[in-house]
Amino acid sequence: MIENNINVLYIDDEDNNLKSFRATLRKDFKIFTAIDGEEGLRIAQEEEIHVVIADQRMPGMTGTEFFERMVQINPDPIRILLTGYSDIASVIDAINKGEVYRFIDKPWNIEQIKNSIKNAADIYFMRRELKEKNLKLKKLHSEMNQFVYSLSHELRGPLMSISGVSKLAKMEVSDPNVLEYFEMIDTATGKLDDFIYKMLDFYRSTKIDHKVTEIHFQDVVNQQMIAYREKFDLTHFHIEVQVNQKIPFFSDDSKIRVILNNLFSNAVQFQKSQPGPKRISLTVDVFDNQVIITLEDNGIGIEERHRSDVFNLFSRATQRNVGTGLGLYMVKEAVEQMGGKIHLESQIHEGTTVTVTLPSMN
Numbered sequence: 131m132i133e134n135n136i137n138v139l140y141i142d143d144e145d146n147n148l149k150s151f152r153a154t155l156r157k158d159f160k161i162f163t164a165i166d167g168e169e170g171l172r173i174a175q176e177e178e179i180h181v182v183i184a185d186q187r188m189p190g191m192t193g194t195e196f197f198e199r200m201v202q203i204n205p206d207p208i209r210i211l212l213t214g215y216s217d218i219a220s221v222i223d224a225i226n227k228g229e230v231y232r233f234i235d236k237p238w239n240i241e242q243i244k245n246s247i248k249n250a251a252d253i254y255f256m257r258r259e260l261k262e263k264n265l266k267l268k269k270l271h272s273e274m275n276q277f278v279y280s281l282s283h284e285l286r287g288p289l290m291s292i293s294g295v296s297k298l299a300k301m302e303v304s305d306p307n308v309l310e311y312f313e314m315i316d317t318a319t320g321k322l323d324d325f326i327y328k329m330l331d332f333y334r335s336t337k338i339d340h341k342v343t344e345i346h347f348q349d350v351v352n353q354q355m356i357a358y359r360e361k362f363d364l365t366h367f368h369i370e371v372q373v374n375q376k377i378p379f380f381s382d383d384s385k386i387r388v389i390l391n392n393l394f395s396n397a398v399q400f401q402k403s404q405p406g407p408k409r410i411s412l413t414v415d416v417f418d419n420q421v422i423i424t425l426e427d428n429g430i431g432i433e434e435r436h437r438s439d440v441f442n443l444f445s446r447a448t449q450r451n452v453g454t455g456l457g458l459y460m461v462k463e464a465v466e467q468m469g470g471k472i473h474l475e476s477q478i479h480e481g482t483t484v485t486v487t488l489p490s491m492n
Contacts, residue, residue, distance in 0.1 A: 136251040137162065137177065139207070141170040141184040141196060154240055159247060167191030167199070174200055179207045181250045183234075183243075186213040197230060206258070208250035212236055278333045282326050289326075293319045340382045340468065342491045347414045347421070348373045350383070354390050362398045367408045375416035380492035385464040389423065392457035393484055397427035402479075409481075419490050428481035437476060461486070 139162045140151045148163040155161055162177060164170035166188060174182065182200065184193035191199075193211050200209070208231045231250050234243060293316060300312045351373055358364065390412075397410045411426040432440060441462040458474075461484075465472045470488035 136160065136247060137180045138247055139164065139170060139173055139177070139179045139182045141165075141167060141182070141188070141193070142212075143185065143188040147185070155244070155247075158244060167196040170196060171199060171203060174204045174207065179204070180254045181210065181247050182207045183210045183212060183247075185236075186211055206254065208254050210234060210246055210250060212238065278330065282330050285326055286323065289319050289323050293323075340491065341384065342380050343383050345379045345381050345383060345386060345421075347375050347379070347416060350386060351390070351412065351414065354387060354394070358394055358398075362395075364398070367398070367401075367410055370409070370411040372412070373414045375414065375421075377416060377418065378492075379416050379421055380490050381421075381488060382464075382468060382491070385468060386488075388464050389461050389486055390425075392461050393423075393425040393486075396457050397425060397429060397482070400482075401427070401429040421488050421490070423486040423488070424483065426481065426483040431478040431480050431482055432474075432476040433478050437474065440474065441472070 136159045138155070138159045140148065141164045142148050142151070143166060145165065148165065152161045152163055162173050162179065164173055167184075167190065170182070170184065173179070182197075184196050186193035188196075193213070197209050197211070200207075211230045211233050213233055213236065231253065232246060234246060296312045296315045296319070300309055303309055303312070351371055355369075355371065394410070394412070401408050407428070409426075409428045411424075413422075413424045413426075415422045415424075440458050442459060462472055465486055465488065468488055468491065470486060472487075473485045474482065475485075476482040
């Protein structure tokens with residue numbers, strides 16, 4: 131930062147003090163002066179001021195009153211108050227109302243005030259840089275939201291067309307070899323569509339701020355079960371669902387669904403391949419200030435050496451060519467963002483139980 135680029139406004143009701151201040155510091159900073167608070171407020175509105183110094187004892191408007199009004203007009207410049215020891219009450223008032231950066235005792239010396247101005251200017255420019263970066267970040271966040279949803283829409287459209295054409299073609303083809311090719315197309319499009327859904331869930335669970343609403347778990351679970359029966363072949367599954375809710379519960383609906391979707395999807399995909407009963411149990415218990423969601427299956431289970439890694443991004447606990455390695459990571463992210471906890475218990479070849487505890491967010 132070049133010192134001559136620091137703009138300083140000095141307000142004092144004594145003209146000799148203004149002239150002395152300008153003469154002493156004009157080679158180091160760009161100086162603006164005002165004989166009273168009203169003139170100082172006008173300059174602060176018209177010029178880009180980085181540091182403002184005001185004398186406390188001025189007729190008409192004190193330094194503290196000036197800063198209090200200036201905060202409403204232009205809160206960005208860093209404020210320094212000139213005051214005597216006897217004005218301690220004014221100093222406290224300035225802290226509370228004028229948000230003063232520091233105080234300088236009168237009479238001030240050159241080095242003290244130079245250093246104070248430089249330090250105050252550093253704060254001003256750091257705050258401005260942070261503000262600019264925050265604005266860019268908000269813009270990027272908004273653009274990313276639009277990009278993700280637009281991309282998912284643009285990708286799913288052609289996928290659904292391919293899937294529809296494939297289904298029509300299979301109805302008109304009798305050659306088993308040709309039918310096998312269309313089955314391969316359907317499998318590939320299904321996997322890609324599932325990945326797009328996973329990416330949307332990933333974005334919802336990790337990048338989007340909470341949107342708290344009242345959650346009616348029975349309705350949510352019923353809706354999701356309809357979607358699961360359309361998505362998965364659950365013919366050979368015995369599914370138990372129990373929702374115990376007698377009191378209102380408030381949370382983020384989309385993140386709740388991300389949790390349920392990925393837990394249920396894992397329970398289906400990581401079932402045993404050999405014949406035998408396949409079981410999934412989902413229980414939701416709502417208490418005064420929290421909900422406990424428990425999903426239990428009798429699938430392939432998770433080896434002990436993999437259990438500590440299953441919540442990591444792109445981690446897989448099996449060599450099966452299913453899943454994206456995103457599911458449990460998204461569950462953990464959504465749970466932690468809502469201030470909850472997740473616990474996993476698993477036995478190889480016997481099954482897995484995942485328990486999610488979430489606080490009410492009302």
